[in-house]
Amino acid sequence: MTGKNVTVIGLGPMGQAMARAYLNAGYDVTVWNRTASRADDLVALGAKAADNVEAALTANELVVLSLTDYAAMYSILTQAPASALAGRTIANLTSETPKNAREAAAWLADRGATQITGGVLSPPPGIGRPGMSTYYSGPRDAFEAARSALEVLTGTDYLGEDPGLAALYYQIGIGMFWTGLVGYVHSMALAQANGISATRFLPNALSNMSFGYFLEFYAPRIDAGDHRGDVERVSMAVASVEHVLRTAEDSGVDSRLPAAVLDILRGGVRDGRAADSLTALVEVFRKS
Ligand code: NDP
Structure with a gap:
């Protein structure tokens, strides 16, 4: 892939940040968005607004999708003739399931285009700034050819040829992200209901959410199927989450989140894992 030119399709907060990063890096940038007015600020900065999808696709070999x-x-x-896709490299930075990523790669290959799947691990303000990263997977040659252009956006973490792999890594991580953040927000409701501000609790929250030690301890044990309850036990977690649930109820705060966690833990107990470590739930989850 030669030249500093790229098409960006999809101008939500993320696509806007990407198009802006390319403009800042001196790229010739063509943009297209369903709601055309979202291109206005970018055009003022030097981007070209394509009149239609076909013009957007044929303008450049590298097409970034952010949808x-x-x-x-x-x-x-499908608004453009299939011929407009032939020879394009589609950096599909739209978050999706691994299954859909594989299907899309095959659909694009049938039309002569190559998909590089991406899973962006940065909010829009991090695009074009150091320290951020994106998972990529798909044909290695296509990734290597596009690498310098992709690195305008974030660092790259290439995982392999399977177009579903970047989406899979992304979903595994984002599952932890959302459940962790919902836990944080629930706890802040509990704090607020008791007159403690989120800012007052911040140093404690940062400490509570520093899971690194646990992850490093658990990972090799999970891989080895070693779920000894020598440090903590599911039965202890049940008692502990019961206390969280009752504290929420006593504070007049919605207790559905601790109730759902408790339900999962009690499922582990029903499965005979009461004396095992929390990591035994990996097997309980996989069985169901
Ligand atoms: P948005 O959902 O806000 O924007 C998506 C874009 O998709 C818009 O340009 C929108 O067009 C377009 N779109 C949606 N539905 C259609 C449709 N049926 N036909 C045509 N166009 C459509 O997403 P973001 O910009 O926030 O994010 C883009 C991707 O990046 C997502 O996959 C997201 O998961 C991922 N991501 C986002 C992060 C973030 O913090 N924002 C962080 C990491 C990843 P229109 O303007 O016309 O509505």
Whole structure:
């Protein structure tokens, strides 16, 4: 891939940040968005607004997609003749399931295009700044050819040829991200209901959410199937979460979140894992 030129399709907060990063890096940038007015600020900064999807696709070999989901991708790309896709490298930075990523790669390959799947691990303000990263997978040659352009956005973590792999890593991580953050928000409701501000609790929250030690301790044990309850036990976690639940109830705070966690832990007890470590739930989850 030669030249500093790229098309960005999808101008939500993320696509806008990406197009801006390319402009800042001196790229010739063509943009297209369903709601055309979202291109206005970028055009003022020097981007070219394509009149239609076909013009956006044929303008450049590298096309970055940043959309809500792959349904949006099909809806957009089918507006152009299939010939407009031939020879394009589609850096699909739309978050989706691994299954849909593999299907999309095959759909694009049928039309002569190559998909590089991406899972962006940065909020829009981090795009174009150091310290951020994106998972990529798909054909290695295509990734290497596009690498310098992709690195304008974030660092790159290439995982392998399977187009579903970047999406899989992304979903595994984002599952932890959302459940962790919902836990944080619930706890802040509990704090607030008791007159403690989120800012007052911040140093404690940072400490509570520093899981690194646990992850390093648990990971090799999970891989070895070693779920000894020598440090903590599921039965202890049940008692502990019961206390969280009752504290929420006593504080007049919605207790559905601790109730759901308690339900999962009690499922572990029913499965005979009461005396095992919390990591035994890996096997309980996989069985169900
Ligand atoms: P948005 O959902 O806000 O924007 C998505 C874009 O998709 C818009 O340009 C929108 O067009 C377009 N779109 C949605 N549905 C359709 C459709 N049916 N037909 C045509 N166009 C459609 O997402 P973001 O910009 O926030 O994020 C883009 C991707 O990046 C997502 O996959 C997201 O998961 C991922 N991501 C986002 C992060 C973030 O913090 N924002 C962080 C990491 C990853 P229109 O303007 O016309 O509505």
